[in-house]
Amino acid sequence: MTKAIFYHAGCPVCVDAEQHVAGALDLSRYEVESVHLGEAPARVAEAKAAGVRSVPALVIDGAAYHINHGADLSALESR
Amino acid sequence: MTKAIFYHAGCPVCVDAEQHVAGALDLSRYEVESVHLGEAPARVAEAKAAGVRSVPALVIDGAAYHINHGADLSALESR
Numbered sequence: 574m575t576k577a578i579f580y581h582a583g584c585p586v587c588v589d590a591e592q593h594v595a596g597a598l599d600l601s602r603y604e605v606e607s608v609h610l611g612e613a614p615a616r617v618a619e620a621k622a623a624g625v626r627s628v629p630a631l632v633i634d635g636a637a638y639h640i641n642h643g644a645d646l647s648a649l650e651s652r
Numbered sequence: 653m654t655k656a657i658f659y660h661a662g663c664p665v666c667v668d669a670e671q672h673v674a675g676a677l678d679l680s681r682y683e684v685e686s687v688h689l690g691e692a693p694a695r696v697a698e699a700k701a702a703g704v705r706s707v708p709a710l711v712i713d714g715a716a717y718h719i720n721h722g723a724d725l726s727a728l729e730s731r
Contacts, residue, residue, distance in 0.1 A: 577676065593712045597656065599678035633672045640717050 575577045580620045581629045582611045586643035588627040594640050603633070610649045617650050653683045657711045659699045661690050665722035669708040673719055682712070689728045696729050 590634035624637035660666035703716035
């Protein structure tokens with residue numbers, strides 16, 4: 574199984590991407606985890622390290638794929 | 653089956669997104685078509701009408717999802 578992590582912030586663009594892109598992945602080949610960075614701020618650093626610059630984004634096998642644009646990751650970093 | 657069209661221009665960002673995102677879709681639920689807009693310029697208008705502004709992009713069930721950024725669609729329109 575390949576790991577796919579969908580990072581989002583609950584925004585409308587995020588919800589749409591989660592339903593239509595993350596939700597379209599083949600679950601027989603991908604283990605999909607959904608992470609709401611607003612609710613799990615401790616994982617922002619992990620997303621950033623994987624190359625995520627904005628949400629929604631999918632990290633598949635370690636590479637970041639930004640899907641449209643909901644919010645910059647910098648807006649979610651704890652200040 | 654839901655129709656998913658992957659629009660690209662053969663660029664490195666496009667090839668990567670095709671392999672890792674379009675290639676991750678569940679083929680038991682999605683019929684995936686890959687369209688190289690450089691080779692099929694007549695389909696640029698169709699992509700534009702679906703809301704595609706840059707490639708690579710996936711149009712799933714009529715909605716456009718831009719995946720990272722390879723090239724603006726305007727660079728592929730015939731002049």
